[in-house]
Amino acid sequence: MSAPVRERRGELTVRPRPGRVRRPVRWPRLVVVTALALVWVFPLYWMVVTALSARADLATGRVGLVPTSVDLGGFRRALVDLPVLQWVVNSAAIAVVAVVLTVVVDVLAGYVLAKHRFPGRTVVFFCIVATLMVPVQTLLVPQFDLVNDLGWINSYWAVIVPRSAEAFGVFLARQYFLSLPDELLEAAQLDGAGQLRTLWSVVLPLARPLVAVLVVMTFTWRWNEFAWPLVALRAPELYTLPVGLSFLQSQYTTDYPALMAGALVSALPVLVLFALAQRQFVAGLARSGLR
């Protein structure tokens, strides 16, 4: 929505922007934002405090806002007594394979839909984008039946393959490739490169920022996913971390240190990824608003 506005004013780069430099920090504003930020971080902070507290201290309400002692019992119970580590391995394996598969599908389809001209292109693009509107929950029953027929229930393929059809990724990839100049591809073809060669040695090297966004988004979605693995995986040793955690939540309702330790193990990778790749997240999210 910004592009047309900017294009309309040609003098954008010529005129200085008065008033931007001199404005001082507004203290009331800073105080309000800081207070809200503290409220926003508090649940995360409280998860850490809880995970590092003794179970008995929590039950009696002896844990203050600032903890006075550290107890690793919660982490020990979660990681040693309960199969949280196994679920971490399952989730990581599923997320990594799913990322590879999804990104390949997204890049291929996005590139072809943006730059190739062939009959049926619009129909294919429309059908793929239309699936953005299909809620995951609507498909749970028929997807379960389908995966059951394929004999995939209780296998990781049941979780990985159906979710590799990620319309948002295809959409993002197509938008990205549309901005590549056609001249570039034509030059490659004039140099005698075939379609596959052009894709491999001209397009892919230019697609790195796109791939970064797709990897970050897809990993986060698969790592966090709940409803579909809940349906597709029946054996507890195959659970992904979110499914396993929800199972623990229903079984060990009062062992909050262990529950919060498990939740932190699930939250940490995405928070680290988010801290390292904030730009990619924001790029992906800002686009997600445009669906």
Add this chain to the structure above:
Amino acid sequence: MRAPGAEAPASRRVPRTTPRTATRRPVRRWLTSYALLAPALVLFGLFVLYPLVQAVRISMTDSTGIGEARFTGLDNYARMVGDPVFWRAAGNTVLLALVSVPTSVATGFGLALLLRERLPARGLFRALFLAPYVLSGVVVAMAGRWIFDQEVGVVDRALTQLGLPAPDWQSSGAAAAVSVFVVLFWARTGLVVVLYLSALQGVDRDVLEAAELDGASRRQRVRYVTWPLLRPTTFFVVVLMVVEVFQTFDVVRVMTGGGPAGATEILVTYAYAQGFQARAEGYGSAIGVVVFSVVLLATVVAWWVQRDSEEVA
């Protein structure tokens, strides 16, 4: 911003064939295109479009997942009309949308305005507000369940110390609904902040400066310049949030399980409970089809209105 269809005319203006490709036989090029598209076609066809058709078909049967299912026409939909739990779930879903969408939009817009101008550590603040959004719904729900624990939760402890009544977040229906709303608000508002922040970058500073020179106060500039200019963003945010509310599964499922006594049941959790726990696959599918229809309707109406307003502009 680029709407999906907006590029099509522009790219059609490109000559259909370059000198080099004109000499090739087009059918071969088309085959290459389809070969590269094949993985996407198979995946989307088999795992999204086919199940979607199946969802509609199963919703017209008495399928239990075991044995042969009988075709029952619209019986499942008729059952919905007389099912009080369905209406309760539908009412809760609509209520959640009516309460949480405006609150998130207002807060997100306000925070984006606060974060836009000179402020130390702006990036850090933005990251802090967005952080809960990247967490899984399960983690968010677990944190929410613990913070709102009615025995030893930190919210009730704080309320008690302030001399306020401490609600029974798990056993009182209204309190449980409030706790779910607060947790969703915490988890999702960050997205609204980010969307508004990126839209604010596109607001013409000259227009704001002109308004300032004309004597418009800070509040008037927001009210009469910024807010109207961001109308398309607001529109998208509202549609996105409505669609998200209708698909809120993880947080409700894990935090309250729809309880107590159905007080926080929403359509998608009820569809899951019917389809996978009550083994009423047909009925569960029918509820899923209703959710899909609502989301589809919201998106199509949104797209329509958006397109019209762009033509006017």
